[in-house]
Every structure is written in structure tokens, then in C-alpha cells.
Amino acid sequence: MNPIARSPFGPAAEQRCNIKAHAELVLLDENVKNLSKALVEECRKETAKYQHLAEIERDARREAEIRARSYAKVIDQHDDLKAKLESMIPDLVQEVQYLPKEPEVAELEAQLRAAEKERDGLTELLRAAEEERDAALRARDTAIARLRPRQADGIVVGDAEALQLRLDAPTLCGVLEQAKRYCTLLVITADPDEAERLEHHQKASLWRDRLADALAMIQAYAEDKNLTRARGRGAGPDFANLRAYCGSRPSPLLSPVKVILNEGKFASSSPRGKADRRLPVPEGIDPSGYAAMLEHIRIGDGAPPAPRLHYLDDTDQSGLIVVGFFGEHLHNASTN
Template sequence: MSPIARSPFGPAAQQHCNIKAHAELLLLDENARKLSKTLVEEYKKESAKYQQLAEVERDARREAEARVRSYAKLISQHGDLESKLESMIPDLVQEVQKLPKEPAVAELEARFEAAERERGSLAELLRAAEEERDAALRARDAAIARLQPRQDDGIVVGDAEALQVRLDAPTLRGVLEQAKLYCSLLVITADPDEAERLEHHQKASLWRERLAGTLAMIQTYAENKNLNRAHGRGAGPDLANLKAYCGSSSSALLSPAKVILSEGKFASSSPRGKADRTLPVPKDIDPSGYAVMLQHIRIGDGAPPAPRLHYFDDTDQSGLIIVGFFGEHLHNASTN
């Protein structure tokens, strides 16, 4: 054994070195114990994992062995199973051959697409029918609401002569004001000042009578058309337009010859003619608040001022007629 090294610095230094060495040995021992403990724990975990895997393998093996035993038992009970299956195969083949052939995938896709298109068409038809039904219901309700004040006032719907009496007034402007009260299907946007310019003419009284009769006929035309729509009946040729209605009516208040459904090229196409006939309407009929009114009625004869009433027939949509102008004959190609 080699002698213990002694410190050249004396016994005190020697003692210090011994303490330090002892502490280092203790630390190494502690680390070794911790490492050993860690390794033991890891080993336990790995051991538990492999033990679990071994149990799973054993269970699987037992299950496989059980299946093998059951198959062996089945085979032992039906030794002629193979021969039976072989005898059944021809019959199965014949049955399969009798089955209808499956259509090709492309054919199935084509059928599916055709069915989808048909479904879409039917859905569109249903939507259109529902919209038409709703429109008819709205038209019926609107017609009943608009005609109720007339009925409450004792005027029979469609009686133009009785309505003309209610529209009588001492002035042309007054006739238009009366129409606003009694003609629930007319919207009068005409400037009353245009009518007032005709008041001092010698034929003013005749024009007042004709204006009242004209407005009464327009109202009864709209009434009958609204009622037909409300009851789901078509307008028919007699209610195709105001001219047709006047021609089929027994009333003589407005001759169909006085109803003009259109005008010449100047009035419908020229800037001046078209501007004069672009007249105010409610914005729910046209968002711009204006519409070109070529349809008009001859209230006066051909001699100036030849009064005319221009109107916009919206009975096929809103059920209303807008009277946009009553006054002197508007500018046309023959006007100087």
C-alpha cells in the first residue's frame, strides 16, 4: 500500500483536503443511488409494458385457437360441405344470369341529371304558381278595399251614369277634385292649373260634362277589371283596354272613337313630343316617378285648344289608372 500523501502546507491543510475528498465521495454516492433508482423505475415501466403486450398476445392466441377449434368442429360435422357447395354453384350462376343487368354509370348519371332538371323545373313552376296565387289574393283584397267606400256611399259598382252625377262640378278643376273623392282606382297627378286655363272657353260646360263622363268610364273599366282579377277570371277581350271596354259597354258616356291608344312617331320618338308626354306617376309604379303617356282621350274636338286627357293604364299590375294630364292639346307634328 502506498503511503497517504501529505499536504506540504501542514496538518490543517491536510485535514481540509480530507474533508473535501469525503464530501465529493458522498456526492458521487448520492448521484449513483439516484441513477440506480431511475434505472429501476424505467425497468419497471418497460417490464409492465411488455407484460401487458404479452397478455394481449396470449388473449389473441386463445381467441385464434378457439376459432380453429370451432372451424374444425364445423368441418367435422359437415364433411360433405364442399360437395354441396359445388352442386349449388350451377343454380346460383343461372339465378345471377336471370338478374337484370345494371345500367352503366354514365347512364345513371344522365338519369340523375335529368331528374334534377325536372325537379328544378317543377320547383320553378310551383314558385310561379304561388306568386300568381299571391298576386291574385292581393288584387282581390285591394279591389275589395278600394270599392268599399263606393258601396258605402250608395253607388253601385260599374254604374258609370250614377258616378258621373257625383263628379259634376261648376269647374273643370272641380270635376278633377270630385274624381279624387269618388274614383278610388284613379290616381290623378294632372296639374289642375292646366284645366283652369280652359275655364273661360265657351265650350267649358260641354267639356265639364265630357270630362265627368270620361272619368266615370275609366273608373268603371278599372273596377270591372279588378273584380275579374280578384275572382281569378281573365280580363277577356272586352277588358283588354279602355277602348275595348267602351266598345262593349252599353253606356254612351265615352265613345271608343274618342279613346286613342297610341300616337304618331313625333309624339312617341321626338324629344319634344316625348318630353311633353312624360308625366308624373307614383313611384311604386315607376321608381323614376314618371312614365310616357301616349294613351289619351279626346275631350274636345279638333279645333284648338282641343282638350285632351292623357292616362297610364296600369290595371294589369297595380289595378290603377293614372291620369297624368288634362288640358290643351299637347305639342305634335302639326303644331306650329
């Protein structure tokens, strides 16, 4: 028996060596246990994975078996199905022969275009008939309103010269008041204060005559246009506007060159020009109660105050003409 090895450093050193060796053994045992646990856990995970794959494979096999049985059943019935289809074919062929033939797309498109053209034509006829009806109603109403004050004075419809005599008055405002009585197709919304500013001018008497001439011609134009449309003849080029009407008369009270149908860019686009020419009208003509009046008549010559009469020709709609301004020349590019 070999003697027990002793440490050359004495019992104390030998005891420390034993303690260190024991600690290393305990640590080694702990590492072995941990490693064993990790291996066991990994094995469990792998086992669970392969079990899951096995279940998927089993389900897929079960579904494949079900499909195989259904296919086998169809295959077993193949002969019966084939015979049944073959027996149905003659009946189907016969039914197809008696089906109505589908019309060609081009033929349908042609029919559609013809129908749309006919619809548009009927719409246009309806519009024209409605315009003639409205013109006839306006002519009837205006004739009734006109006959009461004018029959006693012997004024004939459309007789501008006779009407002009009835518009004679000692003042410009008086001429406008007479027009309100006798010119039943004129709506006069002009501010009388504008006319009154011209009363004491040395040319006031000349302007009164020209104003009466202009108002009489405007009334004659509206009357003749309404009556022409009411008779179903339609308003030709002579009734395109007041200037054309004056140009078509043999001896008009108002020269066509005095009728201006539009104004320059300042009047139609600048804020000041547009504001000055936005004048009052009945709400039946414009719901806002105002409308732009660029058409006007030169009552005075070019020298200031150069009176002008601005109006709105609404004869194509209401059959009326609105006189929205009579007074000094409104601001334009040369007076601004």
C-alpha cells in the same frame, strides 16, 4: 581568335547598334513571357472545364447506380408482388359485381328536363296566385274606401252612369275635384291650371260633360277589372285596356274611338314630345315620380284647343289609373 568586328562608321554608330539589339531582345523576351502566361491561363481553363465535366459524369454515374439498385430490389420482389395481386383479383371482381349500375346519361337528362318543367309550372302557378291575391287585396281596400263616400249617395259599384252624375260640377276644375272624391281608383296629378285655361271657352260646358263621362268610365273599368281578378276569373280581352273595355259595354259613356292607346313618332321619340308627355305619378308606381303617358282620351274635337286627357293605366300592377294631364292638346308633329 577572330578580331572584334568594328563598325565602319566609328564607335558612336557601333554603340547605337548595340542599344537597338538589346531593346529588341528585351521586347522579344517580354513577348515570350506574355505568350507563356496566355498558354498557362488557357490550360487552366481547359483543366477546370474537364474537371467540371468529370464531376457531372461522376454524379450521373452515382444516380444510375442508385436507380439500378432500386430496380434490382423491385425485380427481386417480383414474384411476391405477382402472387399478392393474383390473390386480390377475386375479391376485386366480386366487389365490382355488387356496385350500383351507373344510370344512362339520356335518362338523367330526361329527369332533369322533367324537373325543370315542373319547376316552371309551379313558378307560373305561384305567380298567378300572387296576382290573384294582390287583386283581391286591392279590391278589398278600394271597396272599403269607396263605400264610405258612395253608400250615402246610392252609387252601385261599376255603375258609370250613377257615378257620372256625382261628377257634375260648374267648372272643369270642379269635375276633377269631384273625381278625387268619388273615383277612388284614380290618382289625379293633373295641373288644375291647365284645365282652368279652358274654362271660358264657348265649348267648356260640353267638355265638362265629356270629362265627367271619361272619368266615370275610367273608374268603372278599374273597378270591374280589379273585382274580376279578385274573383279568380282572370282579366280577359275585355280588360286588355280602356278602349277594349269601352268596346265591350252595351252603351258606354265613352266611345272606344275616343280612346287613343298610342301616338306618333314625334310624341314617343322627339325631345319635345317626350318631355310634354312625361307626367307626374306616385313614387310607388315609378320611383322617379314621372312616367310617359301616351294613352289619352279625346275630350274635344280636332279644332284647337282640342282638349285631351292623358292617363297611365297601371291596373295590372297597382290596380290604379293615374290622370296626369287634362288641358289643351299637347304639341305633336302637326303643331310643332
